[in-house]
Amino acid sequence: METKSADLAVLGGGPGGYVAAIRAAKLGIKTIVIEKENLGGTCLNWGCIPTKAFYHVAERIEEMKKSQIFGVETGSLSFNFAKAMERKDRIVAAQRQGLAFHFKKNNIELVRGAGRFSSSESLDVEAENSQTIKVNAKNIIISTGAYAASVPPFILDGSQIIDNIGILSLSEVPESLLIVGGGVIGCEFANIFGTFGSKVTIIEILPRILSTEDAEVSNVITKVFEKKGIRVLTGTAAEEVNKSGGRLSCRIKGGEVIEADKILVSVGRKPLSSGIGLDSAGVETDDKGFIKVDLHLRTNIPNIYAVGDVIGGLQLAHVASDEGKIAAENIAGKEKTMDYRVIPWAVFTSPEIGTVGLNEEQAKARGYRVCFGIFPFSNSGKAYITGETEGFVKIVTDRDTGEILGAQMVGPRCSDLVHEVAVAMKGEMVIDSLAETVHSHPTLSEAVMEAAEDCFGLATHFSR
Template identity: 35%
Template structure:
């Protein structure tokens, strides 16, 4: 159990127990510091409780449903039935196991866990309000701000937890909607579109831009869009969502095109996924006096230190990319720096993954980015259509691509599209972080038959030495 009341003083106060905050707390505890971790919602943060973990649990279940019902090419015929309540119960069990694990790990590192809302009073003190309404004074020597982010709410789409939803509301819906409108074609919107399309929902994605994943590589966007369309997802590009009307029969989402054309989209529910914003208005940061950027993020240096030497900020509140693994890495750095060690986020290799179908994973520079940065990029690629394991799993869509600098022979970046891209990109992250050459990767014996051989072959292709692709 968490503490009924916080201590009166601590070496390190960590505000927010998401993947950045709890990692910072555990690492600081391992380094011998007295640490107090305060969270007003749920230990594990949005990621563990309402985002990464529950969404991937449901996506895994949707994959099972879809794969079982679409494997006629293998001679398999099935019509799966999904009990939504039982599925949510299983997903909740996964979440509970992990959140309990986080608490146990914190306690094992000597961290004091406090259920409560922490608000800074000045540079070295905070007030912690516990669930019973009691205010407790807490003095600290150093602090880590890890308050995370929240979904952007559009003025014309007020959230109601029933018809107009945030991504986190999805995991408490009473049933699987027959029709769903998703506002926003970013990674969150596309993951939800994938999930519900595979569960049989009629999904329409509304996006003001002219394609999915604004800002991503055109080829990756096109491949993903085409596959989502093959799942039955409809796209309404070039349409700005202007409002919605909720009635007894569902919700009507109104959109307007640039030429003034207006369209109504009928659905049972709408999920608004137009982005996230840092939570900087609940912890009394104004009393600390830390500096923020124009977008509202807490300004930090490469050591995660704010404008105050003894205050650090990590995770979503500290800026892009707003990713759980980036937050955890920053948690490590912040804890080690405040404990007097030499650590930094400089030159860290941070991948980005979209858990759609197919999965998309990128790290480092694309060929265009490398060229724009003044490198001499050489590209090596291996299609999964030539990979034995991909064919035996009937998952031959996609490729592994590496971008290499011809002058330094260093791997600058990689893009992976296909089954298990989220797993395969890890090897390429190691290669980039360690400064490995494509020769070092291609000379490493990879097990056969596996998808990982595509990484080896892509690196060999960059050297014009590929065996299984031309």
């Protein structure tokens, strides 16, 4: 049996694992990464990157459809799904090559295969050639990620009833698509394939889609979806699924039957923590299989850390990456902790959603005397210029201290705009600072400034 040794072994090469490895290597730690598939994990290969590649194709289609209002005559519009798929694959391949370059540049060794703990300081890797490689390491970071969950009566078959991996591998746009679950993944794919030409229906068991977002944000997306012809059914669930003649039929609560060519199941994700020998290392998990960690990302075994989707919480690529950095810094002796108070995230629907911190309801539940400011994009000169006037920016503050507690926004480029508020929160700025910062005109970022001004009732272009 071949044996390799390092200061750090990282089990899993997704956004938590590869970022941890690069940070550790830059800190002078000899690092080995164990990965059985392609580097980049779900995010690069079957999630963030390919999905957003499709999203930007959908954005171009929407722009072309309304180009006449700008005086641009395009004639008949056609869409080549195969070329869009090829472009998506090229983007993913280029990003993989980039990661390989960074590994080589930082002298990170990649061991390909499925890793399993044999002790708290060693892993056995079943390599591609059926050879077993033993990796010994003083410290280990677990970043094995998560996989798409399924719920009865939906059984994933990889062809008709599919998950996020399956829908990114289709050979053609389905004529009709039923999406089970109105969370982030479901709504992003509804937006994409609705624009691509599919007849889309979303069924969601909760009272509204995007239930983790502010209710006002959720309402904007629901109305936009309905305008686009995307059917949104909330407070309902599937009771039976049948296959006949290459088509699917789904009977939902109340008796209605919905027919579809494909069904996308997007009802959450489960941790990839079984089958990696956690018992041999003594690592503890909760009752759902998520690995338990403290704010240093340490498990109950002092030399073993865990990051990313496998520990639960906010299952976002950039959260996993930050956790990876913190874990690597701690292995280097820096004793850092995660700050989950300021985690921005985005939902790539059209219009986009940007969120950070607490919403109004959450802030009130924590006992704050809440003050909020709001600014609609319909009052923004730049939004009128671009023809994107749906949505708003809302900033939530502590009335007593001026502390910025969070922001919720839905509208053009909100996936980027939200970071202005995130930086202000991280820097512990008060709302006055945002309100008094001069913003260039005309820009979408003025909406952030005016929302901050509205906290004092002083917005120039908006009056409640």
